[in-house]
Amino acid sequence: MKIGAFGEVMLRLTPPEYLLLEQSNQLRMEFTGTGVNLLSNLSHFGQETALLTMVPDNRLGEAALANLRRLGIAPDFIGQAGDHLGSFFAEIGYGTRPTQVTYQNRRNSAFSIAATKDYLLADFVAQMDLIHICGISLSLTEQTVATALTLAEMAHGAGKKVCFDFNFRPSLNDEPGQKAEMKQRYEAILPYCDLVFGSVRDLVELLHFGEAPADEVAGTALIQDFMKEYGLQWFAGTKRERRDEPGVIGKLYTPEHEIKSAWHKLSVLDRIGAGDAYAAGILLGYGAGWDLQRTCEFATGNAVLAHTIQGDVPLTSRKMVEHYLQHPDVDLLR
Amino acid sequence: MKIGAFGEVMLRLTPPEYLLLEQSNQLRMEFTGTGVNLLSNLSHFGQETALLTMVPDNRLGEAALANLRRLGIAPDFIGQAGDHLGSFFAEIGYGTRPTQVTYQNRRNSAFSIAATKDYLLADFVAQMDLIHICGISLSLTEQTVATALTLAEMAHGAGKKVCFDFNFRPSLNDEPGQKAEMKQRYEAILPYCDLVFGSVRDLVELLHFGEAPADEVAGTALIQDFMKEYGLQWFAGTKRERRDEPGVIGKLYTPEHEIKSAWHKLSVLDRIGAGDAYAAGILLGYGAGWDLQRTCEFATGNAVLAHTIQGDVPLTSRKMVEHYLQHPDVDLLR
Amino acid sequence: MKIGAFGEVMLRLTPPEYLLLEQSNQLRMEFTGTGVNLLSNLSHFGQETALLTMVPDNRLGEAALANLRRLGIAPDFIGQAGDHLGSFFAEIGYGTRPTQVTYQNRRNSAFSIAATKDYLLADFVAQMDLIHICGISLSLTEQTVATALTLAEMAHGAGKKVCFDFNFRPSLNDEPGQKAEMKQRYEAILPYCDLVFGSVRDLVELLHFGEAPADEVAGTALIQDFMKEYGLQWFAGTKRERRDEPGVIGKLYTPEHEIKSAWHKLSVLDRIGAGDAYAAGILLGYGAGWDLQRTCEFATGNAVLAHTIQGDVPLTSRKMVEHYLQHPDVDLLR
Amino acid sequence: MKIGAFGEVMLRLTPPEYLLLEQSNQLRMEFTGTGVNLLSNLSHFGQETALLTMVPDNRLGEAALANLRRLGIAPDFIGQAGDHLGSFFAEIGYGTRPTQVTYQNRRNSAFSIAATKDYLLADFVAQMDLIHICGISLSLTEQTVATALTLAEMAHGAGKKVCFDFNFRPSLNDEPGQKAEMKQRYEAILPYCDLVFGSVRDLVELLHFGEAPADEVAGTALIQDFMKEYGLQWFAGTKRERRDEPGVIGKLYTPEHEIKSAWHKLSVLDRIGAGDAYAAGILLGYGAGWDLQRTCEFATGNAVLAHTIQGDVPLTSRKMVEHYLQHPDVDLLR
């Protein structure tokens, strides 16, 4: 299965060794974003992938392209225009101190100002089997909203699978009236979708789809009602759950089934991007036709490992994930 | 409230990534010291601060000044003389391996050899509302002892608040007869003080003020007797306490009250300077007129975060501390 | 003389060891800008300085403030708003390979979108003796143009000296019609100015003030005509001149005099910011009442040393410049 | 024109900042080799390229692949087998101290032990328009010799252009009798070739093709005789020539013409790989049908810039080379 994604490439700048921005004049530069994370991981799993995006037409854009190639992402549908790449700083937390992400301007990036016509949408849809769209596109600019919706509609119309990730960031939508507009946009894209990554909270708080469920059973019912409403095939997400130690469980729903992975202990080196690792695992199983349980276990194991890898991009291989699932206690391989 | 401090600026040299001195030829350079830590933290809390100290009159002194400015400390009362800055190496421990601090010569530093007359004491006292004096000054040289005592007396005479931190380091006082001399010096400064940071152990072992208390109630009684003896307003300190995991509790005494913070789990990246973070939190509450409980909780939360920050200097903001106290389990902010 | 400047703080990101952006994932972070460079240098010369600018109201803004304090710049007139700081990448050249600067979005920075009313202009003017305005302000946004012009007018009206630096960047003004608009803006600010940094080329190509002069004598005449037209006191700039080796000469004009420095060999480690070093030297001499020749020699020596210092900010001291002018061949000081 | 190359991928390890191996425990890791250098450069010039090689089937091989993708090289014909990658250390020289290259074992690398049948030769030949073969292949193992000869023969037979680089390294051929064997191998491959990179010295010392020429005219005659002997289209190389400063001239021969570039001053940051940059420039001009002079000038300018770039891989773009040729004295671009 050939998997495409539409999403922004972002520049991540991280001080070394848990230092704060004030403490260091050194930064590690990485290129990231939901689409980048997902596709790079799928590429490391052996899938063909392509990213539909726009990077600056300058030395920074060249560096972005070089790094995307390194991550295994084909550059064929990556345009170059403008001079700006959305960027953020990540001050990595330690224990009780949370990781702090600080965004620079995203709404004037090459991606945010690119018009729908700047992309080769038809070719992209034609070449892909499944297209992933990140919900952040619905929060950025009129242009990114229009492109996301157009792409979803075209892909759906062409009989391709469409996968959508809620990825709702309140911080990008904090102005009055914006939440109502976001609700409309999300409702507009969902009819074209087949797979969705999200949570009960997204349904209740963003879409006002039902009441906050009283218990897990009610939550499952809510999700499955939602899936039927929009004709979704799969709905998936992870849930943090502490059992003596911090841990996580993966969940995968069809309209009829609810699958849970085993509980896994979490050791966290860099948690940004771990959700994208879960999504990559789910899409791998989906494309490969694995059964639901195997898919959910693999995706959860992948997300667990992603927490232990620096940077947003989960650079796990199938071999690494499978080894971890079989031998979770081995700490040295040679 | 304008807060001043008298104390040494030290050069801290730390190998990267938990390496030992033998293993690395790279060092991270920082400028630190109890006064530096305290004032920098208070400055990040929005307070006006000034340090009374002496740094070398050369390129190293210039670098020290630049770094103190960066930390938010006003350089107006920092003199430049001599060629030496006290320095230490910190080999950061990991788990069962303790952090190892190795001091270079401190007794010939610009600070240690500066005479009382080299400082603008009268101006300093006039401009400050509260003056913090670090107990290490009483252990270094005749000059630092004289300046500390003179400053305390002048500040007290001018109706300014005086805060004293025991900070007793046996390693600086290991020669015979020295402990008796130290006792005298501490007893000489205490009558001028309003706030003191210390522990029961300091009272019993250094000052021979009463017997080692049998239980916590007796300990509180001892501290409150001590406070009455010297007319102290506040006495404060932290206590490590393991509950399944390592943790800490903050304590704050008036002659009539004993306040304890909630117990907090400790995750330790770099524990040097955490005591100064507690002191900074207490002084913030003191200056702002917070109630005792709020002050103690804030100071303890600040000390907890300080353990997760590289270097001695606790670069927390009020926002960070308050966020941690309200949401201790959030591990990603964006 | 207390010197203020109005200008943008920029984030500079530089790969280490002459590496290209594609070759490294490490960057050195510095905070720079014409105002920053000039004031930091003057501060290292012992002058009181203050910057009028706007930085983001987030962790990046805090880091910027910490670094500006380190550079010796008083933060009193630096506001915090928005989330974006203009940034650029500097790929440092070597020999025949030029240094390549790549700008990210500057027109949406906290500085570029701040309105005139967001600044404490009156206080700023009142406290300063001389105010420096960077010509780039005239190229950015309506807001920066308005603030620059208002500030110049207010300062002039208050009898303060106004210093203006052409700093014309064709790359920021490459759209049709823009050059004419730029001409108008420059012409609008010049009547308020006392000192100007620029070149014959600025006069001819940007302002269409006369024809390109045939020789140096004609160039001097043109500059002095220009000075008389706008009532300028001093006009200054440097000129690169190769004599076997690359070198530079400083020039300083009054309406009646033309001063040239000695020719100096140039060794170039990082040439960005060297022009600001020349300006800082001129302003030091102007404020101190040095004679023209001494001022010009000092400024040129300062510019020469600035080429040998990493980063844009010329961190020279008076001692360093004077030592270089007296002993240009000494290569080791101890 | 689609350009393929057959050659080894090598791991280059370089201590930072001109340090010796004894002085540093830090190394910069790069993946290099004549084929890598050439194709990466051509890829940065906008050409389609593919490398025929073998890297280890382990984490190091994965890292090699990621880095080759970053450099713009398609991985389609790169196999994975074995566990070893040829590697070398580069202690970068400074001024009078030469750069010192130290090779680890190359003869047991994945590339050196791969058999001809391990490659998809037919597909590779079918897809490429021009195939570059590095002479080092003739020095390594029986397998690399066999593959190089087979490939040359197949490509020639299929009407594809074959380009051969002498790249003779005496240090790889220092055993008695080896030089005679090398001569035979070189003579075996030349009949299949169209373009050759080499020098008069290669012809005389390795192939014993004529006597050492007395002057430049005789040298040109020798080269043209050699070209006719083997039916070569182009023969090219560079010549170092000091004119007050170190410099270089590019040379390009057809059987009838001798083209020389302008003399260029050389500034040397890292000279390894500069020869491959010259070759890349020549192949660009060859494929694009440029005239001989333009091709030679471009290739020489490219080689000059390659000396100023860290690492073996010349990451120049057409824009960089053309800018340098037009404005060789500009040292700052923004």
Add this chain to the structure above:
Amino acid sequence: MKIGAFGEVMLRLTPPEYLLLEQSNQLRMEFTGTGVNLLSNLSHFGQETALLTMVPDNRLGEAALANLRRLGIAPDFIGQAGDHLGSFFAEIGYGTRPTQVTYQNRRNSAFSIAATKDYLLADFVAQMDLIHICGISLSLTEQTVATALTLAEMAHGAGKKVCFDFNFRPSLNDEPGQKAEMKQRYEAILPYCDLVFGSVRDLVELLHFGEAPADEVAGTALIQDFMKEYGLQWFAGTKRERRDEPGVIGKLYTPEHEIKSAWHKLSVLDRIGAGDAYAAGILLGYGAGWDLQRTCEFATGNAVLAHTIQGDVPLTSRKMVEHYLQHPDVDLLR
């Protein structure tokens, strides 16, 4: 007691900060190997040590020698020949992600191809009191097998103590028939040995010495039978054992006694080389004539600390180990 060891020096290359090879172009270079680890640790304990090995006769070999000297290992019996040093990459794991070791070619290293006659065996045996032989020598090449066996025989014949470490690595012996050959080699060396480091698993799986024991008592019986069979004095090893947290116990056997250390919690920064730390502690106690319990406790404490030190080489001192055993909870020393 003067302790010698026969074993390979290896180059270890480690990316910083838990990064994967794909993520970083920086590596930390260290020189390691069982003999190196053991002797360096013993040297830090104050013992005289010497390594019998072969390193390349080039700049890499020089760097290896410099680093071995730094580690306290006498270079007198280290030869220089060939051009290759065995090397491996260590991608350091974090939490659930295991550390991944990737070997480069070891069988063509200077050590692997050195013949028995290339060493000064007689002198070496004459000068040492105890000789340690690493089992990996029995897995590499005919030459290393021959030298190991010859050395063991000579040392035994000269009345010197011989210590052997099973160190059996299935990954070096994965070809069919190889296990039987390995069994023979191990059986050939054991009769010359006095001390052995190994496990029940080595006896059962490699040597087929008895059945897998049903419980710990049976395991002890098996080991003591084995010791009697080969006339061994001491047999030692560690056992990982989880008690809420990961931990370890040290074990030391004589034909008549079974000694166990206290259980110690393990905090793991870099676990490679921790087994060698245990061995070093045992040999220290053996040479110093400590009683069995003290020896076992010291060795276990040493192994625990070795897990908290970067790199393979356990750079603990006696003071550090003894401090840890007495004050396991102290986390700051000054």
Add this chain to the structure above:
Amino acid sequence: MKIGAFGEVMLRLTPPEYLLLEQSNQLRMEFTGTGVNLLSNLSHFGQETALLTMVPDNRLGEAALANLRRLGIAPDFIGQAGDHLGSFFAEIGYGTRPTQVTYQNRRNSAFSIAATKDYLLADFVAQMDLIHICGISLSLTEQTVATALTLAEMAHGAGKKVCFDFNFRPSLNDEPGQKAEMKQRYEAILPYCDLVFGSVRDLVELLHFGEAPADEVAGTALIQDFMKEYGLQWFAGTKRERRDEPGVIGKLYTPEHEIKSAWHKLSVLDRIGAGDAYAAGILLGYGAGWDLQRTCEFATGNAVLAHTIQGDVPLTSRKMVEHYLQHPDVDLLR
């Protein structure tokens, strides 16, 4: 010839990439000093060497010892006492900007406070053939003066060669009256010496031995008079001399001969320690019985290369120096 030296081990701290102390929080740590530089170089030339010195009895002292071993210096005569090591910062210059050395306290270092009786002088003298004494010992403390004089007298009395290096640092002797005292000390040690490193300026300005010579002939006469006065065998030094480019000439005198090396162009990466490289070359030739010209050429070539090596310690090998003398223009070795 076994060569010993008496001198201080110093800690050198250097910011990376030509950065100033204010600009970086990273430092490269090295252990240096005239004796260290000289012996390390001689050790790399294959000579047996030993250093007589004192380092702190703490972790810093341990790190110093490890680094001295790495440099090839035998630790047998290095004592450990006290807690301080003399240290300095080196801000590396570039072109017109000189390298700036800033010393921390040297007079309280372990070396400076060690008494003559703390050293094993008799053993040291017995084991060495030639003993080098650094003139800085005569400037530090009464203890170092006493030890230097005692050592020189004992060595001379035992028939060993004594080599003395003026190394006069005005900055260490800037108090009134000090120069007269220095003169006495130098005059006291010279009668025991056989070889001296110095300059005409040392003779005239420090010792008032004759007038400043009018020309080179007079200078030679002065030196030879001085040699006869004190019975010296060799007197040596280098002279910087610009010929279009910066360069250097080596000089070596006997009472009867004056030897000059060829002129060598200087490329300067780090010039500290280059004088010690010249001394090491001279001592190598002296010990090996080379003729004067060969000795002088080798020493000069060695000094030239030392300018191109980072740090004070000249890590050249004989092979490197000889290669440079034969092929001064080769810039790549492989």
